[in-house]
Amino acid sequence: MNPKLITGLILEKQNKIIRKLMRIYIHLLITTFFWISCTEDIEHIKPTVTSMTESVYASVNVMPQDVYFAYAAAPGILEKVYIEEGDTIFENQRLALIQSDDSKINIDNAALGLEIAKEKFTGESNILKSINQEIEALIKQLELDSTNYFRQNQLWNQNIGSKSDLDNKKLKYELTQNNLTLKRKQYDQTRLDLENSYKKSQNDLKRARSNLIDFEIRSKINGRIYKLYKEEGELISLQEPFAQIGMSGEFILDIIIDEVDITRVKTGQLALVALDAYEDQVFEAEITKIYPLKDNRTQTFQVEGKFISSPSVLYAGLSGEVNIVLSTKEDVLTIPLNYLIEGKRVKTKDSEIEVEVGMKDLNRVEIISGIDSSTILLKPQ
Structure with missing residues (x-):
């Protein structure tokens, strides 16, 4: 065969291979550019090493201490009501008279x-x-x-x-x-x-x-009238409360704990309280009482707490969230809770990876194994 012809065929074949490699390279460049563009749009983070506190999360309401509902001992028409909401009262004070x-x-x-x-x-x-x-x-x-x-x-x-x-x-x-x-x-x-x-x-x-x-309604304690449910001239029965009464200026935290968490809660534990009325402020409290009976309707338990450091002004009925501190760990690998999929997986640019998790708080979760601090995680969509 003619040497020139052979050389021409070889060069043509090499050019085809080069063109094919160029197409692959361009495709990779486009794919990489597309991935970079996408990842710029998708939030991504790396796990961080920090200290972490394990806690039980619950809802909380501020309530007057020794709060109770005052009822009539006999039904009838309220002939006279001697008090108003917000009034300070003393023990055995007559609050209302029934005809x-x-x-x-x-x-x-x-x-x-x-x-x-x-x-x-x-x-x-x-x-x-x-x-x-x-x-x-x-x-x-x-x-x-x-x-x-x-x-x-x-x-x-x-x-x-x-x-x-x-x-x-x-x-x-x-x-x-x-x-x-x-x-x-x-x-x-x-x-x-x-x-x-x-x-x-x-x-x-x-x-x-x-x-x-x-036919008289009297106070059991020195305290304050927080709510009146009946007015003069109205009919009151034995089942209807006349007023809600509690201590004046002394408050407790009424905490509702889910059934799955109640066994980890103990009296004396530190509780971090965030009230809706005080944004970006956290107040320390202590767990003082655990009621032993479950509310079957809500599948929850009632727990009481008392402020260690309290706001300057408190009102009955203020609500918020509480974290009851169970334990604290140092140098913990953590990720935001919203990066965890179904409680056991995380998303990377290549695939979803199964991880082993540890303690949790309101915002973050401990990662025991499966990824490290260099892994780039994408936020699930």
């Missing part, structure tokens, strides 16, 4: 009955004085009958007088003696009856007044 005409009539009747019973028992014209006067008369009569009988008996012993005169005087003496005994018994029994009647009337008045107390 109770029948109870007032019962008190008047009981008071009248007591007055009558007292007059019968201790009054100037009581029956005991009348009986006592009869007793005094019988005592005098007995002295007279006794004198007559013993004088007649002496005469009889001297054979003076008749047997019938002696028997009559003896009979009269014994009859007066018996009447005096009966009258004294009557006095004792009457005195006992009148005394018991007087005591009963006293108890009746106490009971009537006690029943009237049921």
Whole structure:
């Protein structure tokens, strides 16, 4: 074969290979440019090494200490309301009066009955004085009958007088003696009856007044009126609260913990509180009480906390979030929580990688294995 022809064929083949390589190279350049352009649009980060605190997240509400709902002990119409929302009150203060005409009539009747019973028992014209006067008369009569009988008996012993005169005087003496005994018994029994009647009337008045107390709503504590649910003239039942009352100026944190986290929460743990009313501020608190019964409706437990450092101004009902600190670790490889896919994978430019995670907080998660601090992660779309 002609050497020139062979050389031409070789050169042509080399040119084809070069053109093919150039197309591949250009394709790679375009692909790389496209990937760089895309990754510039897609958020990406590298894991960071930092300290991390493991905590339990929960919602929180600020509530007055010793808060309770005041209820009526008897149904009826609110005749008078003596307080307003925000008022400071003291223990046993009367807050409202429920209309109770029948109870007032019962008190008047009981008071009248007591007055009558007292007059019968201790009054100037009581029956005991009348009986006592009869007793005094019988005592005098007995002295007279006794004198007559013993004088007649002496005469009889001297054979003076008749047997019938002696028997009559003896009979009269014994009859007066018996009447005096009966009258004294009557006095004792009457005195006992009148005394018991007087005591009963006293108890009746106490009971009537006690029943009237049921128509009053009083405070159990020194505190403040945070909410009134009823106004004057409205009907109130036994099931309806009249007011919400709590300590004035003393607040607790009402924390709701999910069932899956409750076993990790202990009293004495530090809690970091962020209230919606105080943006970008965190306040320290301490877990003080864990209620043992689960709310089956919400599958949660109630926990109480108390501020260690509190805001200068607090209002009942302020809400926010709380992180209950469980433990703290140093030099932890972490990524933002929103870069974690389904709790176990992360996305790179090439593929999704499965990772082993550790502790979490509100924003970040610990990465135990699967990637390192040089891995570029793309934010899931």
